[in-house]
Amino acid sequence: MDFDKSYSFNLCFDELNLTKDIIAESIGYPNGTIPHSVIDIIEHQILKAKSFCSIKAGYLVCMNYTFSYSKDKFTLNGKTFNTGKIIGSQLKNSENVILFAASAGNYFEVESKKEFDCGNSLEGLIIDTIGSELVEKAGAWIEQKLRDFFTNEGINLTNRYSPGYCDWNVEEQFKLFSFLPNNFCEISLTETAMMIPLKSISGVMGYGKNVKNTEYPCNACGMEYCYKRKVTSKEIK
């Protein structure tokens, strides 16, 4: 792997291990409570997505870029990312960072809208959820690939952290993408820093010999209805 060079990959649906159980849980059904008719819809929509969606993922491992961090920000080649304290604390001891992005393409937003417009809201929700889970799986795929590589070198990685979460303003996405080639993973940004296609993710991971990989610090974040939340709002209060 060359450092300071961006890589992007076309991913195959099947290697991401997206199952109907993941979608069932994500749309709200506790284990084993989902009706058969809903399972049928999920299976059908997974098959369709498998045929039509286009999944891309990539990263840039920064090595020779100047890097420094403090408790609520880090600076990369002179550009300061105001991550906030939650992410700042997770990047502690990082020697540098990895920038990443992934996209599941625009199939999901187009098809979901079509179904909602036809009154098939459940199908619309399921398609949207498959897109969300798929792009997260693509993010996890990148993380695992990097983790496998760095572990062999005796280097640890943090979790993935994204603008828009953990109090990191989504507007900082402009800075993040300024380090990546134009149209990286076929993602573009609107003037409000929204990624197009909508089913896209981006973010940062810290790496270094003394980096600690800890649980996502959800109890420190005020985003009560974040879909990544690992604790209940009751636990926070």
Add this chain to the structure above:
Amino acid sequence: MNDLFENLAICIEKGKIDINSKHPAELTGQPGVVEYTKLALEQNINVNTILQKGLIVGMQRIGERFSKGTAYIPDLMISSKAMNEASKLLKPYFDRGEAQIKGKFIIGTVQGDHHDIGKNIIKMALEGNGYQVIDLGTNITTEKFAQTYKENIGTPIGMSALLTTTMQNMEKSVKTLKEQFPEIKIFVGGAPVTEAFSNKIGADGYYPSPYELINAMEK
């Protein structure tokens, strides 16, 4: 007749559309809300009575189960779809003024934001509960909200934002609309939106689930 109303309510609660519907498994081969609504109309039962004693009872039951955590968003969608099928049969009566909608609701995702799944879920729940929803879509400017409100004075507005950047546009829209129309009611929602943010920008409410919004509207 009470059996008929109860069957209507059960079909709505369980999302049984018609005799051919596979969902729910335990009602396979049995009539659905379409057949029972047709039967009620054939018996010349007043449309408002069909709604109040049958269809809306079913929606209330699924809403209560959702509030208690024993039903989920997809269950609401399944019930709402059944309700929409019944509503299609009742539409001529609404058009002739023989039945009334509960009210209207304007909904849209704020300027700069193209996310619409949350907005669509709210729309589905409101329509299923007897409201007419004016869906403006996504990336909606303050001017578009204002123009639609002018054409529908007194209709509450629901605004959605999924990004911290577009929450700023939500704030601007709420402020401008409140200045132009001091009586306007604006509800806000979206993953990063909180009750504190709603209070800060002067909106009239933030409800994390569709049924909390509906309950608030019906108070």
